Amino acid sequence: MFGRIVGIPLPSGKYHNLISPAIKAITAVLTLCLPVHIQAASAPANLELITEDFPPLQIQLNNQPKGYVVEFIQALVKEAAQQQPMVIKEVHFVPWRRAIKMSQDGPNKLFFSISRNQQRESKYHWIGPVSPYEVVVYKHKDGPTLVPTKLDQLKPYRVAVQAGGSLDTYFTEQDFTPVRVSYTRQTIKMLRANHIDYAPQVNSFLYRIEEFGYNPDDFIPVMKVDDLSKQLWLAASPETPLEVVHALQAAYIKLSEINLLDDLISIYTPNSPVMLEYRLQKRLKNQF
The missing domain is CATH 3.40.190.10 (Periplasmic binding protein-like II)
Structure with a gap:
């Protein structure tokens, strides 16, 4: 539609120098306006993971996020990205009250591991349970x-x-x-x-x-406390696009069918190498 018109020669010489900036300007406008839907459809959603240090579910070890919930979410996003482009941009470990506030501010925030109750039900999109929980x-x-x-x-x-x-x-x-x-x-x-x-x-x-x-x-x-001893969930912020939410929910079902979460939980025992290193680092840190 906007290709070169056959049979009409482009101007040359001094006229070319005058018209060329106008052509470039029109081309720039068309580049910005026409492909916007295509670009939006193909650009991955940049996800921010928001949580609090909670061994052995989610921890920081050598400045890297670890834990069986963290590993499960990493696999979940990778699986969901096959249906809807998305990547993990950042992982935030913050105090709980700050985490709650951050998790409701803007799109593409994944919050874990959180109890699902009546007060929170309408505040998030719920992806799936990610850990047993005992109070x-x-x-x-x-x-x-x-x-x-x-x-x-x-x-x-x-x-x-x-x-x-x-x-x-x-x-x-x-x-x-x-x-x-x-x-x-x-x-x-x-x-x-x-x-x-x-x-x-x-x-x-x-x-x-x-x-x-x-x-x-x-x-x-x-x-x-039996009333509180329930599963903890992964939730998405309320402004997260539904296509991202649905892709994550579909991926959750797939990973549940292969029992990935159970396998990861069995790895993160108190005496596993990663948790022994975590425990040692925490003790050493608090000695000073």
Whole structure:
């Protein structure tokens, strides 16, 4: 349509020098306008992964993202890219409250590993579960003697939760007035110093106790919180294009059929080479 018109010679000499800039300008405009849909269709979506350090699901080791959830998502994106072009542009390890804010700001953000509940249901596109999740209430060996059988029995006591997380939401809904902390390290110190009595904790708690130089045997599990012991999910930010979401969901089904996630979970045991190195680096870091 816009090729050279046969039979009409292009101007030469001084006229060519005058007309050439106009031709170049028209060509530039056509280049910008005409192929835009083609370019948009073929350009890969640049995905940002947003998470918090949570061994052995997602960790940073030698400045590289590791963990069985991280490896699964890398495989997931690779599989989904066969249907819809996409690449992982960045991986952000940030505190949980910042992660929540980042995960809802803009398109192509993948947030993990997150509990799926009624409050969050409409805030994300849900790709699929990526990890088992268990919440257990701990106390220090020198703490209260009560070993509860029901959650309500803990209401007279000081119970600490991470501010802004799913535990905060749940315990508040159960009419607790929890002590809110920002980091797991605070919880460990407060339990040991008898500044709090109980603390619900998740899969990574024993790693954290060891990381900060304490003896895991001093912290006693007393009760599992069944309502919260569910799977953790991979979610996409609400502005993520549906074609990206659908490609990720389809890829998730494919990878589930070959049990890739189970295979990765079996690799990341506490005494696996990667987790032994992680544990050592964390202990050394916190000695200084």
